[in-house]
Amino acid sequence: MKLQRKNRLRATALGALAVSGALVLTACGSDNNSGGDTGGNGGQTKAASNVKCDGAKGQLRASGSSAQKNAMDLWVKDYMAACSGVEINYNSSSSGEGIVAFNQGTVGFAGSDSALKPEEIADSKKICKTGQGINLPMVGGPIAVGFHLDGVDSLTLDAPTLAKIFDTKIKKWNDQAIAKLNPGAKLPDKAIQPFHRSEDSGTTQNLGKYLAATAPSDWKYEAEKKWPAPGGQAASGSSGVASQVKAVDGSIGYFELSFAASQKITTVDINTGGAAPVKASSENASKAIAAAKIKGTGKDLALDLDYTTKAEGAYPLVLVTYEVVCDTGNKADTLGTVKSFLTYTASDEGQQLLTEAGYAPIPEAINAKVRETVASLS
């Protein structure tokens, strides 16, 4: 008995040691979104010359979409380098959390992958007092479809084929439909393993919108944040899907382009029906976003993307993420910083920075309206 008690004491001590060690380690891993170096962007950290810090002061908290995290990291770093004494903290949780935080009045602005829903706008009127929440398109980006198939270096697919693959209607890589789009490619007789997001995600919703618009007879699901189709496998987050695609031969999945770049995953070229298949790139995504129309009313600049565009070199599978602010009735102590910061992010310089992180700049015609709106915020 005595021996036993001593053992237990010792085990507890060891356990405590392990736990505290783990705590110390995890403490170092907490997210560091105000300025940490994001992979592959080194060297581009010079202080922005045209940042206007007028009226900016103190601390600004923001929260929302993780899709624009890498862009925010770059912007915040440059902005804080130019405007000393101003601190911006963007918590890249998720669009839903961002909007909830915005409507509770705890953040100066929110990032969101999809425009505010009517009931969310209704909620926002409580916080904005004299106005309401509006969407400002700030970051565009291609959603890359990455694949891993040993022996195949490039792959062209069109929307109906993509829809059937993600709906597990096409099960083998050497299926007729794929072979027809890729003459000359040596497609193996291997099962296709499609991966999707396990949690709700704006990226999933945008893929759904694209497939529903371009392949309505093959994709009959509603475009929602949750993955609608029954088959396939799921992984958590864009990074989770990307690492599964990286690891599993015969897999295919979707994620923001930057994940394809950082994990060195080959992406699918999309046959839009135009002259040639289109590669997923920042430039090509911008061309597709240029075909978008503004559907928001008043100062709201929510976009209606044209997924069926066949324009030369326009990559149609795109995502636009918004910054959500009040048109009028922003909180006095953050208004100056919000205006100053968003003026910078919408500037040519700010938008130019996007291409370096695998995003796409908002086309000039739309961006001009964004700047106008930012200047009029009150």
Added chain:
Amino acid sequence: MVSTTQTEIPPARPGGRSRPRPTGRLGDKIFLGLSQGSGILLLVLMASIAVFLSYRAAIAISKDEGNFFTTFDWNPAGSPPVFGIAVLLFGTVVSSIIAMVIAVPIAVGIALFISHYAPRRLAAPIAYVVDLLAAVPSIVYGIWGALVLVPYLEGLNLWLDQFFGWTYIFEKTEVGVARSLFTVGILLAIMILPIVTSVSREVFLQVPKMNEEAALALGATRWEVIRLSVLPFGRSGVISASMLGLGRALGETMAVATVLSPSFLISLHVLNPGGGTFAQNIAAKFGEADAFGRDALIASGLVLFVLTLLVNGAARLIIARRKEYSGANA
């Protein structure tokens, strides 16, 4: 239990239990107040958790357009909102059963080895190591599972499919890496080993020496001693240890969320990727859920709460019925 032969203490009450009277000293009063307060605090805490869960769950379930118990979908953000717990309940129970089937025999084996076979010098370090398994954070198990266990289990899955495919359960009908309920079960089994082992070990160590020696005196081998005196004596303890482990397996979140490829389908083919558990679903959906979606998740949490209560209740019943054996864990 206070013995009734002590003269200072009044005879036992009709209920059969006797309770020491406060002596009237200050220390006693403070201690009484403290312990009563803690007891009541615990009840209030549990009650308020139950009230909170029920209230929020009622809001969500009243707006659920599907059947909360039979719908194979989770879409509270859809129009109309539809969500049900069938898949989650199935996944939670199945993965926990797999974990129990694997973990309990191994844990009992380890406990017997530590308490009756191993030389003292070896028993102590083995006991530490098993206890240390409990100190590993579950997310670490998740990462280890995703990076090491999943790739390595693919071979086992193919083997099971080839030789035990006829059982239906081990038939693998879908391609895909081993991100299945079976893998989750194995991971959970590793995670619940320490608690089952250490409680069982304690119980086995408390088998009266007389019983064992009596068996030995009758010429029993060591295995016969264990079978005749140790296992019957320790049975209720092992059951309660298993229930503790089951409680952990039912509620495990991060490890499951990292390893499983969730989907809202029920399939008895446990090697196929897919399925889901309550805790995993809450972790996966909470981030993007709006206020109503959170209420829906809380409703699923309530079901998990009830399930855990039932398991614990069942364990108590089993143990109470076998009280005569138990010296340790009644």
